[in-house]
Amino acid sequence: MFSDNVNKYLKIFIMSAMLVLGSIQIYHILTNFSTQWYWLLLATIYTVTINDIFVHRIVSHKMFPINTKSIAYKVLTFLASSDQGYSPVKGMTMSHNLHHIHSDNGPEDVMNWRHHWYSTTIISPIPRKDVKPEDYEAYAERQRKKYKDIFNDPWTKFCARYQNEISLGVFGVLYLIAPVILFNVIFVGRVLLSVMTGLAGFAGHVKNFPGSYRNHNTNDTTSNNMLFHLMFFGLFAGMLQNNHHGRPKAIAPNSRWWELDTSLPIVKFLKFAMEKRT
Numbered sequence: 001m002f003s004d005n006v007n008k009y010l011k012i013f014i015m016s017a018m019l020v021l022g023s024i025q026i027y028h029i030l031t032n033f034s035t036q037w038y039w040l041l042l043a044t045i046y047t048v049t050i051n052d053i054f055v056h057r058i059v060s061h062k063m064f065p066i067n068t069k070s071i072a073y074k075v076l077t078f079l080a081s082s083d084q085g086y087s088p089v090k091g092m093t094m095s096h097n098l099h100h101i102h103s104d105n106g107p108e109d110v111m112n113w114r115h116h117w118y119s120t121t122i123i124s125p126i127p128r129k130d131v132k133p134e135d136y137e138a139y140a141e142r143q144r145k146k147y148k149d150i151f152n153d154p155w156t157k158f159c160a161r162y163q164n165e166i167s168l169g170v171f172g173v174l175y176l177i178a179p180v181i182l183f184n185v186i187f188v189g190r191v192l193l194s195v196m197t198g199l200a201g202f203a204g205h206v207k208n209f210p211g212s213y214r215n216h217n218t219n220d221t222t223s224n225n226m227l228f229h230l231m232f233f234g235l236f237a238g239m240l241q242n243n244h245h246g247r248p249k250a251i252a253p254n255s256r257w258w259e260l261d262t263s264l265p266i267v268k269f270l271k272f273a274m275e276k277r278t
Helices: 004-031 038-060 071-083 089-095 097-101 136-146 148-152 154-161 163-177 179-205 226-231 241-246 264-274
Strands: none
Touching: 004 038, 004 163, 004 179, 038 071, 038 089, 038 179, 038 264, 071 089, 071 154, 071 163, 071 179, 071 264, 089 097, 089 136, 089 148, 089 154, 097 136, 136 148, 148 154, 154 163, 163 179, 179 226, 179 241
């Protein structure tokens, strides 16, 4: 177990290494695109499934009641912790709703690029300053009640507490037995996540961004961009940012028939695998 200070700097080191090594691999893939293109697809599917579909849409937005004892939940929580993306799950459930409550409205919006341009703790390893609105304690108590099963789950707490150790362990094992997966899927996926999140946070929060449009009359500047959405194979719901803010718990993020959603089969499978049934 590392101390808090060591954990902080170790997290910065791990994230930096992932972004650097992943960027190098992306360069190699792009320069050999005709024979290596499929790695970009696999990396996108992996990182979107772990981070956006599972941690973001299913868990933080409570798309459906989750059985925290299910194997699917435990595996995805573990993988999300090693990924250093939207994880840890416990942290995401505490912080992400601030983005929707205060969308585009000051620093309380944890994804507001106008205030947190240097980092959203996802697009770069630079830590963001703690964001605590005046009513933070009341907000935090609401979150603890809302996500009672998540906050009380021993496995979720373990993965949050030992995130760096999990990352190093997973990376070490994969380096020995499957380095191509480590570099071409996990590290490349981590870079792609930063690119997707950066685009969603910036272009998705500029009302008149070129090529963007709005379907929902939300109280923010969110917009959809089909070009960016298709660039990531129609998997990443964040590129339909206005749709997401208009219907954050929706199983399918598309509001119009022509808004391609290739994430739906993954969502339905995870719903089958981890939904809490009464």
